[in-house]
Amino acid sequence: MLLIHCPYCDETLPELEFTYAGEAHIARPENPSEMSDEDWQEFLFMRSNVKGPYHERWRHFHGCGRYFNAVRDTVSDKFLTTYKAGAPRPDLASLTEGLK
């Protein structure tokens, strides 16, 4: 069972309260009508699927209901940090320092 920290509720809770929402920091296109097929493919389907620290979105579904971002190591499943939606990507180097 993963324990996930919701940055809005400021509580660490079991994964059953949360739903996964895929890779984080994928911005919606600003001018959809000007997008090529390649751009749509990239936006809709291509994912970096990182093995290691991965930026991803979660939703505190059975709680505050809000989306937030997390960095999780996809090999150990350990959460390195969670942060509010809209916040910049945290510095990976400082997060992974403790892992080595």
Add this chain to the structure above:
Amino acid sequence: MTRFNAFSLLKNALSGHKNWTEQWPDSQPKDEYDVVIVGAGGHGLGAAYYLATQHGITNIAVIDKGWLGGGNTGRNTTIIRSNYLYDESARLFDHSVDLWQNLSQELNYNVMYSNRGVLMLAHNVHDVQSFKRHVHANRLNGVDNRWLTPEECKEYCPPINISKNARYPVMGGALQERAGTARHDAVAWGYARGAAMRGVDIIQNCAVTAIRRNPDGSVAGVDTAKGFIKAKKVAVSASGHNTQVMATADVRLPLESMPLQALVSEPVKPVFPCVVMSNAVHAYCSQSDKGELVIGSGTDQYVSYSQRGGLPLIEHTVAAISEVFPIFNRMRMLRKWAGITDNTPDRSPIIGKTPVKNLYVNCGWGTGGFKATPGSAHVFAWTIAKDEPHPINAPFTLDRFRTGRLIDEAAAAAVAH
């Protein structure tokens, strides 16, 4: 290598089974190959086998970072079926079921294919409508599938609870009688032995670290833990790690890798005659020839390479099994594990050429790759040999995510799709 037959069995029995020769050598890499296949699972070994037997290409290496068949080939629930909705999928998966029929004879290796039938239970009106649509679509495609009433379901598989008082009562089921199970390890071993007999090198415990390319962009070979291996063609079927392998050749794939879990019970006497799936309750189950119930769970919702998976899914799965088959509710579970599946957005595989010349990929099988092993390997070998897709895998391109011609089985198939 000894051919298996009654005579060789008898001869070796008389000498106390001490003189069997090895089934395949543990090869060391040569400097150069015509084809290098990354990933020694069923799909990769099968592709090598069909390249050797049907296309006359034997200078092949199959390279794996672990031991052969140790990935998803050895981690699935061994179910084989082809009752897919769309024409493209029906052709691909039924091609595979066709090849399963005589696979043991062809490989001279008992893969224990058993067409014991796959029964998919309907628990609500939507299930009934959707499964009947599947039955009709399948029959139009020449795929066997028929509708059973709850009583007929009970007759076909006695442990099912068809009580009207069940929380999710059984309202009928779709039965594919040609479907069934096979022994997954034997599939990898059979293909490995068949390929090795024809000169294919199987190189285990040797991770491919990068795909190297020529200045003109085409494939030059692979960098491995045992050094550079030159190759005219490189074919990748590395399941959960396809993203990482293909990224070294600058090919991005629309994949997400997620753990899919399964578990087995303690072994008991034969009690469960077929494979049963229940989408709505989310349980699927069969009994192995050793007597264990083989139970499939679901994928975790998050990307992970842990090969463990989360416990909440196991709890959910066991609850579902107890709901549909109350006689199993005091059965003890022996062990559980996970395999890392690579999932495409439309939950259909990608088999074919890539933007890189002489680089081929067979990926995105998600939660349902085992059943397709022979068919996938067969059309993948064709694609590698002829540098063009077989008509069966022609729709399963990487390019479909750009053109939008998706094969959207996602909401339409079995329990884990």
